[in-house]
Ligand code: CDP
């Protein structure tokens with residue numbers, strides 16, 4: 001018999017959370033849940049509907065009667081809003097630039113946290129985001145706080161974008177630092193390391209090393225390190 005556990009991975013933008021979380025989930029045959037994709041999906045939807053983040057009452061109303069679905073697929077995870085697949089739109093620089101403004105709104109956070117908790121009820125979930133270890137799944141058996149220097153994180157994002165969008169490395173670094181500040185500084189469930197989260201600095205680590213560090217932590221938890229003699 002194999003104990004299924006929940007794994008919470010939090011940290012700032014570009015630390016490697018989603019890449020690593022997806023691979024950890026694959027290794028453990030767990031489900032990967034990308035909570036950032038849900039905040040991005042709502043952001044894209046509000047932009048299209050012309051509802052600015054300053055109008056939080058209107059955002060609250062819209063979010064309340066919206067149907068949000070996260071469909072875990074082999075590699076990409078689909079997000080549907082009212083049945084519409086919004087996944088192709090959510091990684092744009094425009095969404096990245098505004099997502100922190102929408103994600104600080106209470107109605108948005110409570111709606112999504114609730115959905116995320118439901119997805120983890122049966123255990124066997126690797127969930128990444130900003131507040132998973134602190135707020136969404138405070139009882140997660142393994143918690144990781146993944147970081148890397150802001151220069152390294154910007155560089156990773158830069159390589160990813162290449163010429164898909166015209167942006168300089170300096171601009172990306174600035175945008176990422178700004179988003180981190182907003183995520184760390186918001187009132188409701190800000191980005192921070194849970195007291196019982198393991199700090200994993202990946203500045204000088206490749207993807208494989210980060211995956212191994214987390215998988216081995218999960219295995220030793222399941223093997224009973226929880227109750228060491
Ligand atoms: O992939 P990247 O690190 O750029 O960001 P993401 O994980 O897709 O998250 C995008 C944004 O959603 C974050 O900057 C936060 O503002 C928000 N977010 C959040 O508030 N809480 C979460 N659990 C996940 C994301």
Ligand code: CDP
Nearest residue numbers: 013014015016017018019156202205206207
């Ligand atoms: O989800 P998060 O924003 O934390 O980061 P990500 O989207 O998983 O990773 C950002 C980029 O960094 C991806 O292109 C990864 O392949 C890359 N990466 C890396 O080069 N080295 C690592 N140790 C982790 C991620």
